[in-house]
Amino acid sequence: MTEKLSTKRNPPKWSLWFKGLDEWLLIFQKVSGALLALYLIGHTLIISTALNFGHPTPLTWEKIIGLIEGPQIIGNVHVGTIIEYLVALLVAVHGANGVRLILMQYFGWGLPKPERRTYPMVPSPKKRSQMAYKYLVIIVVVIFIVLASYVAFIG
């Protein structure tokens, strides 16, 4: 063949992934995981610095933490409040969905048994037990958001 063939694969259809609950849970899981990993690195560095790398003094702690988390935004809301709030949300999303995946993939809870196909064919992610899992994740996250918002901004 004299014609040059592409070495690149055909591009994906992004729209296909933005219309399903499973796909969104995957996106949230990956993004929250990456952000939490970044946070963990930043958190370790800042706390180490604030503790003066093994030689803590009240002065260094106050200075570093005050500099990063101290600035007031509005009322009793500080930069630190927003950071903690966002971290709590990420943990809630990552944790709730992670528990779903562990229960399903390790223990097999909610996984249907393979069966003879009958029409209309319902793929396993759309079966009742799996949908219940996903709605439960959403409910847990929403409750968490409400509670976290109350604690962070009102209580």
Added chain:
Amino acid sequence: MSSAKADIKIEIKRRVFTFRVKRYDPKTNGYKWSEYKVEVTNRQTVLDALLKIKATQDATLAVRYSCRMGTCGSCAMVINGTPRLACETKPFELGTDVITVEPLSNLKPIKDLVTDMDDFFEKHKSVDPWLIRKDEKEQFEKLDTYYPQTEEQLLNYLEFSYCIKCGACYAACPMVFLNKNYLGPQALAAAYRWSADNRDEGYVLRLKVIDSDNGVWSCHYSGTCSKVCPKGVDPALAINLLKKSLLTGKPPAR
């Protein structure tokens, strides 16, 4: 009998649809969109329309097909944003006047809607998708009786044996897009299909491919594969069952 036949009335509707076809040109190594207006009936498929375009409007349009009845898996393409079999998709049932047709994602293009399936088939082959016995010669030289199988044992893998290797799941998988070495849903479903067969003894041999970074652990369970499968194979279930087997150390139920 004749009166019963007379009662059957088949209503044929006709409508002109606009087909927007994304075509890969190997000469320029780029894509272009072509637009065709075709009249189709409510009993015709997207493949029929494409063949009509090829016959009456543009003979250069390249389409791959074979059986025209959802058995061979040659005509999978992205229709209105979702990978489907062109021979099983009716324009009337899509609900749009403009129908977009694109080559399968995650596969290299050859021309227009035709994609190179080599990588896909290589991955399928890598999981040894055939009956493996500890005694290799047994089934060819000294088989005295057939391997018995009960209905219950059959149902353990039957669902996954309907795969026609069309590549729709592979094209829909976000993880194949992110990791081009990932085996993909089809190959892993095939691995489960054979490992869950009570006549097979090759599960341990397949483990080195399945239990790897490019095996089941690249799957992060978006479930898109199962949603687009035109044959209802449910590769996501197969992958989850494989993960369960690997994590608990118990081979698939057989």
